[in-house]
Amino acid sequence: MTTTASTPETAAVSETRAPERQRRPRWELPALCALLVVTAFTYIWNLGASGWANAFYSAAVQAGAENWTAFLFGSSDAGNSITVDKPPAFLWLMALSVRVFGLNTWAMLIPQALLGVATTAVLYAAVRRVSTPVAALLAGVAFASTPIVALMFRYNNPDAMLVFLLTLTAYFVVRAVQDGRTRWMLWAGVAIGFAFLTKQLQAFVVLPGFAAAYLLAAPVPLRRRLRDGLLAVAAIIGSAGWWVALVELVPESWRPYVGGSQNDSFLELTFGYNGLGRITGNETGSVTPGGGGGQGSMWGSTGITRLLDGEIGGQASWLIPAAVILMVALPVLTWRRPRTDALRASVIVWGSWMLVTFLVFSFMSGIFHAYYTVALAPGIAGVIGLGAAELWRMRGESARRGRALTIVLAGTVMVTAVWAFVLLGRSESLLRWPVLVLGAASAIGLAASAWVPDSRKLAVRSAVAAVVVCLAGPTSYTVYTVQQGYTGSIITAGPAVQSGSMRGPGGGMGGGMGSGMGGGQGMPQPGAGAADGADSAPNAPGTSPDGSGTQPPSAGSAGGRTEGRMGGGLLGGTTVSDQITEMLRGDSTAFRWAAATTGSQNAASYQLAADVPVMPIGGFNGSDPFPTLQLFQQYVDDGEIHFYIAGGSMGAPNGGSSASSEIESWVQQNFTAQTVDGVTVYDLTQR
Numbered sequence: 001m002t003t004t005a006s007t008p009e010t011a012a013v014s015e016t017r018a019p020e021r022q023r024r025p026r027w028e029l030p031a032l033c034a035l036l037v038v039t040a041f042t043y044i045w046n047l048g049a050s051g052w053a054n055a056f057y058s059a060a061v062q063a064g065a066e067n068w069t070a071f072l073f074g075s076s077d078a079g080n081s082i083t084v085d086k087p088p089a090f091l092w093l094m095a096l097s098v099r100v101f102g103l104n105t106w107a108m109l110i111p112q113a114l115l116g117v118a119t120t121a122v123l124y125a126a127v128r129r130v131s132t133p134v135a136a137l138l139a140g141v142a143f144a145s146t147p148i149v150a151l152m153f154r155y156n157n158p159d160a161m162l163v164f165l166l167t168l169t170a171y172f173v174v175r176a177v178q179d180g181r182t183r184w185m186l187w188a189g190v191a192i193g194f195a196f197l198t199k200q201l202q203a204f205v206v207l208p209g210f211a212a213a214y215l216l217a218a219p220v221p222l223r224r225r226l227r228d229g230l231l232a233v234a235a236i237i238g239s240a241g242w243w244v245a246l247v248e249l250v251p252e253s254w255r256p257y258v259g260g261s262q263n264d265s266f267l268e269l270t271f272g273y274n275g276l277g278r279i280t281g282n283e284t285g286s287v288t289p290g291g292g293g294g295q296g297s298m299w300g301s302t303g304i305t306r307l308l309d310g311e312i313g314g315q316a317s318w319l320i321p322a323a324v325i326l327m328v329a330l331p332v333l334t335w336r337r338p339r340t341d342a343l344r345a346s347v348i349v350w351g352s353w354m355l356v357t358f359l360v361f362s363f364m365s366g367i368f369h370a371y372y373t374v375a376l377a378p379g380i381a382g383v384i385g386l387g388a389a390e391l392w393r394m395r396g397e398s399a400r401r402g403r404a405l406t407i408v409l410a411g412t413v414m415v416t417a418v419w420a421f422v423l424l425g426r427s428e429s430l431l432r433w434p435v436l437v438l439g440a441a442s443a444i445g446l447a448a449s450a451w452v453p454d455s456r457k458l459a460v461r462s463a464v465a466a467v468v469v470c471l472a473g474p475t476s477y478t479v480y481t482v483q484q485g486y487t488g489s490i491i492t493a494g495p496a497v498q499s500g501s502m503r504g505p506g507g508g509m510g511g512g513m514g515s516g517m518g519g520g521q522g523m524p525q526p527g528a529g530a531a532d533g534a535d536s537a538p539n540a541p542g543t544s545p546d547g548s549g550t551q552p553p554s555a556g557s558a559g560g561r562t563e564g565r566m567g568g569g570l571l572g573g574t575t576v577s578d579q580i581t582e583m584l585r586g587d588s589t590a591f592r593w594a595a596a597t598t599g600s601q602n603a604a605s606y607q608l609a610a611d612v613p614v615m616p617i618g619g620f621n622g623s624d625p626f627p628t629l630q631l632f633q634q635y636v637d638d639g640e641i642h643f644y645i646a647g648g649s650m651g652a653p654n655g656g657s658s659a660s661s662e663i664e665s666w667v668q669q670n671f672t673a674q675t676v677d678g679v680t681v682y683d684l685t686q687r
Helices: 008-016 028-044 053-064 070-072 089-101 105-128 133-144 145-152 159-179 184-215 222-249 266-280 320-333 343-364 370-394 399-426 432-448 456-482 577-583 600-610 629-635 661-671
Strands: 591-598 614-617 643-644 673-676 677-683
Touching: 028 105, 028 266, 028 432, 053 070, 053 089, 053 600, 070 089, 089 105, 089 159, 089 184, 105 145, 105 159, 105 370, 105 614, 105 661, 133 145, 133 343, 133 370, 133 456, 145 159, 145 370, 145 456, 159 184, 159 343, 159 643, 184 222, 184 343, 222 266, 320 343, 320 370, 320 399, 370 399, 370 432, 399 432, 399 456, 432 456, 577 600, 577 643, 577 673, 577 677, 591 600, 591 661, 600 614, 614 661, 629 643, 629 661
Parallel strands: 591 614, 591 643
Antiparallel strands: 643 677, 673 677
16 A cells, blocks of 8 residues: 655645535525625625716716726726826726616626625635635625725725735635646736736735745745746736736837827836825825825825724724734644644734724825725725634633633623724614624623633623624624715715715815816816825716716715815816707717817816717826827828817826826917807817
């Protein structure tokens, strides 16, 4: 008989695979299905209330559904003038859905909601591989009930796709740590590559912890671990580099201008405006520079408490105190396990994700919005699921150790209840006192179970009560969120808070309930202030998602909230009347662009209303050097633009281009203005 020698590493691998090999309890599959069904219902219900949501991206989705070049490059319009200021991967699913089902809110946002369900499932699978079904379910519920998660997976910003791809990467890393197979690291690299094509350098924030987990715990020799890491890097370069090379190498005349850059360069966009500029605050072309070093700015003060303060705290921080406790406790408890222990490695994966992301967001001096905190949610949920379940399991190993771990769990519950009390108090929620009292009761019951004979029932009941109480706060915010319609760019989940909100442009306190959104026909509505298109898009234009000319639900009418309102056509959408819509449609097929106007928000409003290409001069902020005056004149001479619509404005360019102002002056000097339903329009076919 041939036998195989057992080594500590192979034994450890066998041990970490045990949860997978064990027969799954009969209730696990129904419980998982229930979690996913409830998540799907929550994220899909009332989905149409947000109208065009972030209309800047809605216009790009519309363009991509009509034109494959616009689809490939992420162009703002089907005429392929300029791209959105992010790479286009997050637009592709939405554009394909709209291409199949037609342009409407549901067709655009359903892919986002389904990504939320898929992310929950992937998170469950990753936790389940190294722990119990209870741990996996707890992680899934903690993630799906996070308020900002519910909002962003019902919205058309890039964050939904980013979070899905990063969670998928974490799953592949966990698989690689378990069996050491190279293919999992290659798949992890591919997922990160497409995450880069979603939101650029933010995709790399998780890499230090993921790499550390694999290098520390993979059950293969160090040389193999290093090789697999390099192969993963190659996979990142390959899966993202093809598109970057396409943009950089294709002649500029064959593709749209790279929005957000000053030199028509995606690399400049990556390392400047959307890269190091976010850290330092030096973002050329944005509305205004940020402030750093703890100093206040239009993006709020930086510091370790930034993500806990004011309205930002209610987005994703509910379980952060508990996650920090468990993230420290688990490595201590598993310190004597073999190097290849997959549970400890998983804690590194999820804990490092949470920690590094928290620190980056806390101290970045550039553009920052509260909804960025959605990137924290998988890391928090993973640590919560693994930590709570593992400490609960270890309670039975010895009486002395069991009492200590029970006290740790009880203290974690109490800290979470107190923090929920603080957060709920900011919105004057009626839940704050019940959560505090019941949280204290469940913590006391859990602690007492360590000394009470035959206390299993007390411990279990206290633990169930603790889970319910700890999730009550974020769940209440999530329920509130899914009942609202949200529009614009700087959006926040949950009810408004009394104080401490981050101020947006214009000095308005963020988070107020939607105020008057109406405006005269063709006049800019008050909009959500911001400084970059990808994170700062217009309020919903005054047209319905089917282009009928009826105003969709706005932040004011639907009860949703936008933050930091600012008047003017640059940072707010435009109410488009039926008369303007008919004018734009006219003989639009004879032109590459039915109209041109300054700023992407204005252009998106007209484009979505009339379903015709509208050129956004200067990109989102009106400060991109596209088109130049000479190029615009050439377009006019060639008969490619029908109308110029006045009323757009240019933000403080912070070093950006003034080409949009030069174009406006030239049009005013060479063409006759006419007023159409209150809007100043120039027919560029008649000098």
